[in-house]
Amino acid sequence: MYSLFSKFRQTARLHFLRFSSVATNSSSSLTHRFSSPSLRITSVQLKEKKLSIQWNNSNTVDLPYVFLRDNCQEPESFDQVARQRLFNPAFTVDLNIRATDAQVNEDGKQLTITWPDGHHSRYKSTWLGRHCIGNTTMSGRLPVETVHWEGDYYDKMPRFDFEMLLEDDRCLLECLLKVESHGLVLLENVGTQLNQVKRFCDRIYYPKPSIYGRGVMTVENKPNASSLAYLSVELSLHNELPQYDYSCGLHILHFIHQLSDSAAGGKTRFCDGFRVAEVLREKNRAAFDLLSQYPVQFVDVGSDLVGDYDMEAWHNTIRVSSSGEITEVNYNNHCRGPRIPSILVDKIYEWYAAYYEFSHLLHSPDYMIEFRVQPGQMTMINNRRVLHGRSAFKLQDNEYRYGEVCYMDWDEIRSKARVLMKKLSLTL
Template sequence: MLSCKHLIGPLLNRQFRRHASGITAQLLEQRYVELAQPDGQRLKYPSIWLRDNCQCPECFHAETRARKSHWERGPLHVKAKRVSYDEKSQQLIVNWEDAHSSSYDLEWLQDRDFGQQSRQRYLNEVYKPPVQLWGKSQFGEVTREFSYDDVLKQDSVLRDWLEALAVQGFALLHGAPHDTEVARHLAERIGHIKRTTYGDVFEVKSKPNAKNYAYLMTPLPLHTDMPYYEYKAGINILHTLVQSSSPGGANMMTDGFFIADKMRREHPDYYEVLRTIPVNWFDIGHDGDAGKPFHSLWRAPVICLDVDGQFARINQNTTKRDSRFTVPLDQAMSWYEAYDKFLQLAQAEAVEFKTRAGDVFVFNNLRMLHGRTAYEDSPDNKRHLIGAYVDWDIIYSKLRTLKFPNARN
């Protein structure tokens, strides 16, 4: 039989309340609060996090979903005194040492579980859908096609289209009218256009005295647009207004994340070079006779990762790579060798297809390398595309409002 002496330590560090529902609330060493559910699942939260996220009107402004308290009056040194679970309201109740009380809905707590499975579910389902990498042989399987009218008129189709852009990285729309505002309408259906030095919408066609390489009839090598922007455009919307009847003018595309992953697995030394050595990307000039001059510069590696170590951005544009290479001399040769391997793999995995008038080719500009074959213009044979950009912040926001219309903080 245990003496009182043996029980004093555990009781000082663990407050315990049990109800008929079977849910148990426990305070562990005044640092954590744990809920044990009837199915055996245990939800554990830092007490400082609970105080920081108190949902009472004094601490939280529900209408704006904003925390009202300031960190200088924050929870670091305020400890939980007692915890209990109210079966009727299905709430965790926490009484603090400064006489403040907090209550938390069970469902709210379950959605914010610190367990690995719950965290991963939030990252995949709410934060960003996980991407599906693909090579040339999988192109037919991953291609998603939509009706232009359906995307404009049906929220369910809009959601599917945006998810395809997030997961597969591209999608094709058919049936767009012969209207120079198609790209703008799609961008505004999502949210709003990203305006660049080339305007809010831009034209891709053969131009005399072209100020951009894309306005020539020559082959356009695989690239991403605007690597010279710190906040690079998220998606590229390209509406084929008129398609060339010449053999050329076909679209080319490669999944840049697939190539980066292939480099990581098969050529790890080259991969590290492209992941770590910054490149100077630039754009200098003006667009059109009346265009304002611009001088855009950004230094970044070819392969960029996010905070979770996932692929976030590919920078590749041979025509916009600066002759200034501001790295130590001994890194230059190794970079060129790695870059050559990257381009070799990208070209080998490139798919080719030719859009028709009324098609809209939309793709993730942070991920997809795109280009086109050469073509010939004549008075009776023109190729005319109209494009627009939208940032991923806007796209993900729209996607979440469609998936979670009743989301709460």
């Protein structure tokens, strides 16, 4: 009887995973932007400063010789275990180096280049396809497109079965990619036992410590709290830990006990800060520029489990890359400090007007979703993109809210995803 039930439960999880995958995204995200194993070199041509490579998909790429020599993969140039370069090209490679010969081997799967000193460099076609100049982003992000969302996101939100994430590498990879692309996913069937956040973190990496705790922390109502999150007042939309110079990348929250559905208030709110920032840029470019050009002070002073603290950091409300891509939204009115940069003094009213407009857009029903996260559900949030908050509530009778929360850094999340890609033969 037990084995039959276990088999049924496993089948149900598989159906849940398939449904989630179909409902939210196609499986193409697992291979997007990664070179195909079928990529082959059909021909090469030696040019003055570059090697021209013709692919079997009719595309052509020109790679500078100095780039190719710098990235030689041979054991004399590249440690095969540490996967790190063994030399400094500034002292060993002529800037104007030119290959003396280039041969296509193994039915187009490998390229061999001969250099003036007789050294040979071999490159796999898949390596060349992936590392072609310009064929990558400079952010370190995972290879998925950013998907913006608005106030109708709840029904579209990617959902994953918790136990499947712990058991299935492909499921976990898909989840990490969805967090990268969408910024917010929901894990279901987590149960209401303690330490589920730790179980999930152990699958990836260890949590990021903070002034509120060294790992997994509890969220519950308590008097004389060091954070408004422990009270019943309304929490406007915000990021976690903007008072840190390097704020956390991911915010994970598991509800173990929650208010009843009939209770007033206490619902969680989410908003895609990237989408709203884009809306502001379209509607009022001057306001967008003010928020993206001038930093804001964030402070947090108090005492918690790890002792007294006095935190301060400065961040632009909207951070934009050199190419104009929005990379961060830093918004937390609760711990926004009073100081302003001197360069902003003469523009203070313009800045406040921009801040007000952005705030109203963030809290608009057009862009914000609100729902009561149920016991046994876990949220994963890109903390530098998706803002979260909560409506005020009043505890009645024996009601209480209790959950476990932790922070993680994007570096470890993305590292885990890349390792899984390699394990599943989805990348080199």
